[in-house]
Amino acid sequence: MSLLDTPRGDTEPDSPTLEFQVADLDLAEAGRHQIRLAEQEMPGLMALRERYAESRPLAGARIAGSLHMTVQTAVLIETLVTLGAQVRWASCNIFSTQDEAAAAVVVGRDGTPTDPRGVPVFAWKGETVEEYWDCAERIFDWSTEAVAEGGDYLGPTMILDDGGDATLLVQRGVEYERGDGVPETRDEDGAEQRAFLDVLRRSLDRDPERWQRIAADIRGVSEETTTGVHRLLEMDREGTLLFPAISVNDSVTKSKFDNRYGIRHSLVDGLNRATDILIGGKTAFVVGYGDVGKGAVDALRGQGARVIVGEVDPILALQAAMDGFQVAPLDDVVGQVDIVVTATGNDGVVTVDHLLGLKHLAVVANVGHFDTEIDVAGLETLEGAERIRIKPQVDEWRLPNGRSIVVLSEGRLMNLGNATGHPSFVMSMSFTNQVLAQLELWTTPEAYPVSVATLPRALDEEVARLHLDALGAKLTRLTKRQAKYLGVDREGPFKPDTYRY
Amino acid sequence: MSLLDTPRGDTEPDSPTLEFQVADLDLAEAGRHQIRLAEQEMPGLMALRERYAESRPLAGARIAGSLHMTVQTAVLIETLVTLGAQVRWASCNIFSTQDEAAAAVVVGRDGTPTDPRGVPVFAWKGETVEEYWDCAERIFDWSTEAVAEGGDYLGPTMILDDGGDATLLVQRGVEYERGDGVPETRDEDGAEQRAFLDVLRRSLDRDPERWQRIAADIRGVSEETTTGVHRLLEMDREGTLLFPAISVNDSVTKSKFDNRYGIRHSLVDGLNRATDILIGGKTAFVVGYGDVGKGAVDALRGQGARVIVGEVDPILALQAAMDGFQVAPLDDVVGQVDIVVTATGNDGVVTVDHLLGLKHLAVVANVGHFDTEIDVAGLETLEGAERIRIKPQVDEWRLPNGRSIVVLSEGRLMNLGNATGHPSFVMSMSFTNQVLAQLELWTTPEAYPVSVATLPRALDEEVARLHLDALGAKLTRLTKRQAKYLGVDREGPFKPDTYRY
Amino acid sequence: MSLLDTPRGDTEPDSPTLEFQVADLDLAEAGRHQIRLAEQEMPGLMALRERYAESRPLAGARIAGSLHMTVQTAVLIETLVTLGAQVRWASCNIFSTQDEAAAAVVVGRDGTPTDPRGVPVFAWKGETVEEYWDCAERIFDWSTEAVAEGGDYLGPTMILDDGGDATLLVQRGVEYERGDGVPETRDEDGAEQRAFLDVLRRSLDRDPERWQRIAADIRGVSEETTTGVHRLLEMDREGTLLFPAISVNDSVTKSKFDNRYGIRHSLVDGLNRATDILIGGKTAFVVGYGDVGKGAVDALRGQGARVIVGEVDPILALQAAMDGFQVAPLDDVVGQVDIVVTATGNDGVVTVDHLLGLKHLAVVANVGHFDTEIDVAGLETLEGAERIRIKPQVDEWRLPNGRSIVVLSEGRLMNLGNATGHPSFVMSMSFTNQVLAQLELWTTPEAYPVSVATLPRALDEEVARLHLDALGAKLTRLTKRQAKYLGVDREGPFKPDTYRY
């Protein structure tokens, strides 16, 4: 990756109190343009800025953030700052940083590339795994700030996490400090695991109680994803969780919007950028009819495809049927299929046999989760199969049966690989939940014992409310009499916790 | 109602062991035709018959049912019987009985009008409230059966309830027996309350411990509706609930199907039968974007209406916006509206002022809950307003402003009043839940303490599964490896309890 | 039909100048209610009334109308009268008259059943074919009017026809008068042909030049249907056409609206009234993807059915595919089908073999044209097949293979037989074309030589324009500069004659 040859942001910059490491501060202007346009699409965050700009309820809070360093995240970071927080940031993926966004955040709205005045960011597109864990560790090192402010702290007061890597660092750091130190690297450890252990090993060498002191200051973590929440719930079950956690992922305004409406947008976008084939008239098979699958199906039908749905869950299968779709196993119809989309979170749902059964030049795309939904690994070892790179993230695979298929993003999430991920508006909903979660942890820590909580329904509704105006949607208001009749408060929450939306 | 003049079924019929009271046994043949067609649309019930016809797992169970005595309910009753249960039945509404269905159930598949061999039913269209509560009481009187079988019981082993009236009879019976007897009728009591108390007063006079002995035999109740569940939850909170309860209403296969897909069907049906106006091109306002509202909106858009949505809940409002609908208070757009549909469960959502603001001959319809969603009472006292009956359940109201509106079913549920209620397929899902709930209560009573439970997710999924074949929908099956990867059983349940579908 | 036993309207009524023959004048009030509501749904006709009430451009015109005597036709008739015309009316189908509408038209807005002051109508539900042709002949007998006005005419100045029967009477009358008289009835002639010839034979006996004198006065005919236009085009080709004809059927505002949007409404309506089965989730097969088929498909998808399309025309087949539907011959998928809808105008598109292949209790419905689209005749002679009448227009056919199917309206148009035909709004578009055609023939006869014309595009656009307001649709207006740029008049017409809409 040529990225590694380009000049990086300096760790000893002109501005003596601002640390950072990004690709190129000269990208800041381009990044600022995009941030400005994105702000218009992120009304929830902008509303919070307006509401709290004066009172600065996050004053005193120090937030260590680990989440894809994109244009949308830039709007999130600058919202946290507007609310009074200090922030340090790394990306949670080695490829997902948009360098111009990172540069703009470092430079800040009032700075220049030669006099950056923004936020310490440690992220660039194309990090090595060693660099990745270095960056992750640096968001916990608040010594510069402590010196500048005369504070006696080591680390953050809260973590804002995506996937749980930042949290993992603290959890394992404490575990190894309290136990027998960092375990030896084993032969079977991958590069990532080695890098992770190396970072902790160096840390324990320098200061054998550092993570314990860091953990003591942390009021909690807000976690973005299913995967991260899964990890947190396990720790909670095992009794090892060190601080309270809020699952942003389980807010209705995250799961029912990001998943469904985000995919409705980005699936079509990714298919178009990758292949230019006409979706109309094609037969598409969508594996999975959860929220993501429903969004995929809406998108494909909206473009005139005939859609067939595969499901293992009879309730979801029946929903698909009642919504007018043929429901069948992929095995039964594979020879009719032009486009396969996986949306399951499961493993091996499209097998090599399926791939061999598809129509010539059928397109295979994953919007579910890991790259194992489609057995690309199986393709790679299939005798007689040959890969031809059509363009980045678009491979033709010539199969031994004489047909070809087109695999997007090597079976990884094509909405990220072939499109530009979830659009700003949908990210605004997730990130407004994030900010509210950080506010909760900071301002009412007593409400959150060491456990995994979701945001109260009232805040969930608040997130929705903050996004209505931008769409010109106007709420009806309950009269006092109606509120009493329904037994709810006029301002909500309006539905019981079991309501399914 | 001329019904009251027609000959009733005799309570001393030829068949000395079969009690019943219905409108006319000669309607049985017509009823049997309809039941036969409905069976095809109720695959869940038919699948249970097939599965359990031999093992008869409900053998020994005595079920007191109180639920609209319709063609669909006939299929439910005969399914319970096929599974081995004994059944007595009343309707839960004075108007909802389909007399031909009642007759067919009494006559039975092997009987004739002169030799009925079916099930004791006590229900006819157009009961008085006194008759209604008499019928309700009769489903608890199993003396004939006890005599025939040499049993020493008084009443049923389970209740199958819709709205909670049957349960209420037992609860209050026990309360009054244990306390100071049946309270005096008060001046403010309505006719219904008087009839209810009279039935209990007569019972206590005859046997002051009857309801306590009946309650002791009851293993539980399965309840169909929100309203009934609401009552049960209150009793549970107050500690007065006498036996376990299962809320059928909260099954996913009830709430997410009956509400959404049932209304999608019956709203259009009701509008067409009532008015014959072309829905296409019209502007429709749907109040409420819950499951019922979503179904209404789908139906109207599917017929080419432009739809505007009113909502008080910001999350639902945002869903409506993301689904492509204008969201506005009725006040703001009332002058553009040709069709208003209420789907809220709330009170007074369409006021007299709204009605005065509508377009000439706009249609006003309620698919929510009670007749107070639309302020028809306000119309009745509005000076200068005049009602013209166009046909049954369709009234033109001439307004003092010179315009008219068309009110369906006097503001009551128009899917019942102007159409034929929910279609069989959707009722099959509810009723399969009912049968499974009865099976649970009978076969694994230990799993249900005195409380309000929902059916286990596995049974909910089973209900869905039993309806797939009829639609030609074919499930995909998890491999063992996939099941392990997901951490679920291959046969389900597939989703956590918090999953929102 | 018990109708024949009910008292008919008298041909020597109290009002000495008003002839008529209808079922029962006491139905007039009920009819007037329905007419009043229909007027709201027929804005094109009402706009013409308003525009021309004063100038009465049809003054002097005498219109002989032959078209289903329904509520909508009543609004048409009274519009013609408001524009100054004299009118006599018969139905064009022995079953299609709505007796209350006929009564209301005879009584008129100012009359009473005992003092009718409306329009001479000769139509009732359930005519014999002899009665039918008698009625048809009476709309040509304007002697009463001639006497009252001192006019020296015999018949009408224009015909308004549906299917061409009224026109046929004149054409054949003239042919037989000029030739060798009315041909002998042959053995193979059906009852209808005999009745037709009898009417003409009596006429020639009375007055051997009557039809020639009638024809001489006729400025033209406006024809409603494909079938009627087909007949006219044949006469025109053969050189026998006696007067100009305008095809209302070929107006865009007829063919692209009545067909598509009318069926979208009435197919669902008919299915629901006939069967109450849930359309959602079912597999529906629509034969034909013309305008009617497109409307049917929209309706079924709008209710959540999975739709498969059968087509013989590759262009229409490709449209169906691009719209997202599976396209296949019925043979290939018949075993999956729950609902079959024919929309072809073709013969035998659903054969007995197809019917035998359908799922148990599949519903079979025709919205195309004649009852031969579905081979019901073949069913009737199929050994082992048995018909069970479920209710009027709904037959279960038990098939020799043990399955049953449900046939609607005996294979005739189910939108008429099971629903209430096209809704008023759509009929308003057709009928506004009719009125404009009559105005053209009366006021600019020189523009219409003896041939078959369509209405000028400008009038077609005018029909559309008159229906926009009622839907709240507001046109944009071309600037002078834009009109010049496009080379069109600011007021239209906007599109070339070849434009396909």
Place this chain on the structure above:
Amino acid sequence: MSLLDTPRGDTEPDSPTLEFQVADLDLAEAGRHQIRLAEQEMPGLMALRERYAESRPLAGARIAGSLHMTVQTAVLIETLVTLGAQVRWASCNIFSTQDEAAAAVVVGRDGTPTDPRGVPVFAWKGETVEEYWDCAERIFDWSTEAVAEGGDYLGPTMILDDGGDATLLVQRGVEYERGDGVPETRDEDGAEQRAFLDVLRRSLDRDPERWQRIAADIRGVSEETTTGVHRLLEMDREGTLLFPAISVNDSVTKSKFDNRYGIRHSLVDGLNRATDILIGGKTAFVVGYGDVGKGAVDALRGQGARVIVGEVDPILALQAAMDGFQVAPLDDVVGQVDIVVTATGNDGVVTVDHLLGLKHLAVVANVGHFDTEIDVAGLETLEGAERIRIKPQVDEWRLPNGRSIVVLSEGRLMNLGNATGHPSFVMSMSFTNQVLAQLELWTTPEAYPVSVATLPRALDEEVARLHLDALGAKLTRLTKRQAKYLGVDREGPFKPDTYRY
């Protein structure tokens, strides 16, 4: 444009008989990849290859083609060659050439960049207007071929044209030769007109009868676009048309597919690539409800936008209303609009006043025709307005009122500028019409007098038929009896010429 500095294809290449001028033959391999994938999406062309590869019905034909030199056009060119034709090609737009496609066509399937064996192409991205007309002239210079074959011809036997520039060269060449020579360049002539006249002036200088001899050999032209057909019809009216013309544009399989389904695809694609804003929930205004507008509306609704339609034509406005859309002038709703799409072919439909009234950062896009649909020129002279280039083809305009708007492709066709134009499948339909038109002109010239014809309906249907298989759509076949009943041939054509589809 840096393109001008890159090495061009040599006009004296290694292969002594192959002339060409393209950007870089080394792009051929990349181009061949894309051509290969596109072939799969162009089944009509591939079917013609298969059908005619052996008989080579275009043997002897020489085709001068002037049409965007894209990947899809490469498939067209190579189809013509497979059918036996000789071809020379230029682009019809200075920017639209895809250089890799041009290179691949020159190199040919059997050649290499150093030994090109394909087709003479004269086209590259970023021609000057002088270069453009030079290239156009070179497709008429068949001297090399004549020498090689010993033929005594000067030019082509047919023209395949897009927009009419190639035809114009011949028409004007002949006119000037027969008249007083090429007119003097006038001061008001633009650069393009000067270049055009210069080319002809040089030609007449060299050979004053060249174009007359060229014209004499031309059997006809097939024209792709509305604009080109418009020009041809004018010549025909004026009596100056020199040879027969076939309008491909008026085939149903062009106008009803390319317009509607092409835009449905490329509008969403262009919006996404340009802006990444979430379309769902936004309010979109589509100006024009013709085929293009209908496609735009489908696409936007399919992505969850609320759509409002503006129309001047009442019939189209009524269609929009009946399809469920609000119909209003842009003036009335401009303040609610997030996305404006023009689809009119008209001038100035979005004015500066409209642009000033839009929401902040509203997106403005044209999919109609010329860049004057949106008054971008007016923006450029608006005091206080400032343009900020966000990225190529995406401009933010800061308006004097403090708001901004985002203008795509400077108001030019955004489906070309921001997306990749019409997808291959849709182009396959157009181009299959082109090939059939060329076949008609070559093989049955007697059927085409000097005039402007459309392809017979049977060929139109054939184009559709050739695209069904690829979509898995299977036609039903008429029986002989049915064909007779309908009065059509079993193989079609199935519809009269006036049928509107």
